[in-house]
Amino acid sequence: MDRIDAMRVFARIVERRSFTRAADDLDLPRATVTDAIKSLEARVGVQLLQRTTRQVAPTLEGEAFYGRCLRLIADMEDAESAFSASAPAGPLRIDVHGMLARHLLFPRLPDFLAQHPGIELDVSEGDRYVDLVREGVDCAVRVGELRDSDLVARRLTTLPEATAASPGYCARHGTPATIDALQDGHLMVGFQSTSTGGLLPLEFQLGSRVRELVLPTRVRVGGAESYLGAALAGFGLLQAPRYRLEPHFAAGELVPLLAATPPRPSPVHIVYTRTRLPSPRLRAFIDWAAREFG
Structure with a gap:
């Protein structure tokens, strides 16, 4: 294995924190990956990786060497693409x-x-x-x-985003004409933030301002498909990109709400x-x- 390929192997191990996952990514035998790192460490004269039973991490020298490897690999790929008629592959x-x-x-x-x-x-x-x-x-x-x-x-x-609810929900809870009307017995489908674990508020544009509102919820979800499914089942209001809601508007499965104060576009x-x-x-x-x- 040449030096550039060995550097590619080393960089992928640092990124994946695993010899096995790096070997799978590069479609190489695990033994080949191990031998490449041994040869690389012998060539540079320092230990580049710290192995434990749970994961692999770069040493301080390995972190510095990783940055240089990335630049060298990128330069080599740039040179090959600049002087080769071959397309990206x-x-x-x-x-x-x-x-x-x-x-x-x-x-x-x-x-x-x-x-x-x-x-x-x-x-x-x-x-x-x-x-x-x-x-x-x-x-x-x-x-x-x-x-x-x-x-x-x-x-x-x-x-562009929109606010919506199912016809069944509107029949039970009414069709809100204003944002303030939402606080009179309305529900939202709770969408849990992947970063905080809390529920994302509904938001409404009022000119240059954005008003956020958290309504009571009986159903909380953590995925976009479940979010839409819960709204279609009538569990409360949702806010989602219009491209995703338009087919359900056309089919009469969802009703657009508060169009004059939409959420901010995503x-x-x-x-x-x-x-x-x-x-x-x-x-x-x-x-x-x-x-x-x-």
Whole structure:
């Protein structure tokens, strides 16, 4: 194994905190990964990784060496792409919010794969925030305000939001005409924040101000699909991107409420870690996503 490949192995072990997971990511035998690190440590003359029975962590020297490895790998990939006629190729791991993946991303992915036949996508989806470095993810498409200061973010678009409830709910509790009317016996479907564990408040734009309101709730959920399902079942109000609610408005399964004071639109960003310079395949995906969603 040459030095650059050994550096790639070392960098992935640092990111995944595991020889086994790194070997799986790189499609290499575990023994090959172990031998590569032994040779690398012998070459540089210091211990780069601290092994325990539970995980692998870089030493202080390993942390410094990891940063240099990333720069060298990125420079090599840039040089290869600049002087080679070959298109971006290889595996690309992305994480996308579940609803966004199914309704906006996947219908457009055939176009991306047709433009870049050498790229293989590994897409994970969910409602939680993944640790890009620790979980070996190249980039993520995230909805909402960002809280990770160590990530590079590129805004793709904003999603208009709406407030809604089922016709059955409105028949039982009435159709509120104002925000103040919500405090007269109305309920919301409780959506639990992945960061705090508390319930996210409903929000309403009043000119340049935003009013937040937490209503009583009998059902609490932690996922976007369950959130929508609970509202369709009549358990209370919800707020969600309009693209997701429009089919249910058209089918008469949900009723739009308080349209004059909608929630703030949700920004959509593509993010990647500052410590990993984007590879040609990652840059290709970022540029495509910016054009497609912009």
